[in-house]
Amino acid sequence: MSATIKLEKKHFPVLLDELISIISPLYSGTFIDCTFGQGGYSKKILSHKENKIIALDRDSKTIKEATKLKKKFKSRFFFENVTFSEIDKIKVRKENIKGIIFDLGYSTSQINDPSKGISFKNKGRLNMRMGINNFSAHEVVNLMDFENLSKIFYYFGEEVKSKAIAKKILLERNKKEIYTEDLVKIINDVKKFDKKKIHKATKVFQSLRIVVNQEITQLIYGLINGFKILPKGGIMAVVTFHSLEDRIVKYFFKNYSETKNTSRYLPEKKFEKKLFKIINKKPIIPSFNEINVNPSSRSAKLRCVEKINDANNFESFIKKFEYLTEIENLANNL
Numbered sequence: 359m360s361a362t363i364k365l366e367k368k369h370f371p372v373l374l375d376e377l378i379s380i381i382s383p384l385y386s387g388t389f390i391d392c393t394f395g396q397g398g399y400s401k402k403i404l405s406h407k408e409n410k411i412i413a414l415d416r417d418s419k420t421i422k423e424a425t426k427l428k429k430k431f432k433s434r435f436f437f438e439n440v441t442f443s444e445i446d447k448i449k450v451r452k453e454n455i456k457g458i459i460f461d462l463g464y465s466t467s468q469i470n471d472p473s474k475g476i477s478f479k480n481k482g483r484l485n486m487r488m489g490i491n492n493f494s495a496h497e498v499v500n501l502m503d504f505e506n507l508s509k510i511f512y513y514f515g516e517e518v519k520s521k522a523i524a525k526k527i528l529l530e531r532n533k534k535e536i537y538t539e540d541l542v543k544i545i546n547d548v549k550k551f552d553k554k555k556i557h558k559a560t561k562v563f564q565s566l567r568i569v570v571n572q573e574i575t576q577l578i579y580g581l582i583n584g585f586k587i588l589p590k591g592g593i594m595a596v597v598t599f600h601s602l603e604d605r606i607v608k609y610f611f612k613n614y615s616e617t618k619n620t621s622r623y624l625p626e627k628k629f630e631k632k633l634f635k636i637i638n639k640k641p642i643i644p645s646f647n648e649i650n651v652n653p654s655s656r657s658a659k660l661r662c663v664e665k666i667n668d669a670n671n672f673e674s675f676i677k678k679f680e681y682l683t684e685i686e687n688l689a690n691n692l
């Protein structure tokens with residue numbers, strides 16, 4: 359899922375006005391849109407004539423929309439089909455970077471694209487690759503062992519029936535390859551007494567999407583490497599859609615906007631300087647109006663900081679979430 363709304367095929371960026379009101383005082387410079395999608399944020403920022411955009415997206419299907427923007431804004435729009443964890447490798451020499459923006463998750467067109475196999479409403483081979491991936495959900499579900507599968511469902515989906523679902527997958531795998539509809543059936547069988555409102559498959563599908571796209575590793579290194587290329591005074595803004603993502607962003611911003619080291623078990627010295635000034639103490643969430651029009655925007659959260667100092671040691675941040683990046687890495691050895 360994503361911090362976006364789904365109306366037919368069109369993609370509506372969530373919290374756009376709120377984001378613009380935060381970054382507009384810095385207009386007349388370059389903004390990096392790390393998650394171009396269908397260009398909702400980029401277009402709005404480009405509507406101010408003094409702004410430039412460097413846009414990134416891992417999904418090669420976004421190149422089509424990016425090419426249209428390139429034709430219209432030749433000298434003000436640049437696009438690269440890369441993952442945002444590589445943000446420090448893009449060419450930004452002499453750019454006056456004012457802000458780095460992440461709108462995490464999936465665009466409407468990705469969710470509606472049956473070839474991406476993201477939704478449990480689809481049938482056929484499991485996929486879930488956004489673009490630039492090493493493996494698909496098909497390999498994870500059909501090759502991974504019981505212990506690692508249950509870890510993925512538990513840690514990335516907070517699925518309480520993680521073990522029972524993993525056990526049933528392994529049983530069914532002895533008979534046939536597991537496709538999307540088989541996985542949904544397995545989950546429905548295991549959770550037949552679950553009376554929660556959300557679809558029974560939501561959590562397992564979320565966990566598979568996270569692993570396939572290495573979303574935790576991407577986010578951690580996107581934030582760190584984004585920080586490295588952002589000059590002092592620049593803004594970093596992140597829209598998250600689920601609690602795991604938000605926890606990571608909140609920790610990064612909060613931890614480095616204080617002068618103390620929050621963990622006494624870590625060897626790292628106390629931070630001498632604060633790296634950020636927090637712009638909004640509480641995350642900005644969609645208005646009642648926005649949620650009314652688009653109920654699926656209700657989990658979106660926008661957090662923003664201003665960079666006030668340089669640093670090159672993010673050891674405590676990396677360590678804090680190592681237990682998650684290690685689980686993501688399990689799938690790299692399939």
Ligand SMILES: C[S@@+](CC[C@H](N)C(=O)[O-])C[C@H]1O[C@@H](n2cnc3c(N)ncnc32)[C@H](O)[C@@H]1O
Binds near residue numbers: 417461463488
């Ligand atoms: C929610 S959509 C962004 C929508 C965009 N703000 C708009 O207004 O159209 C997220 C986009 O980010 C891309 N994306 C997700 N993770 C990424 C990553 N690690 N690196 C680069 N792009 C990523 C997805 O492919 C998707 O197109």
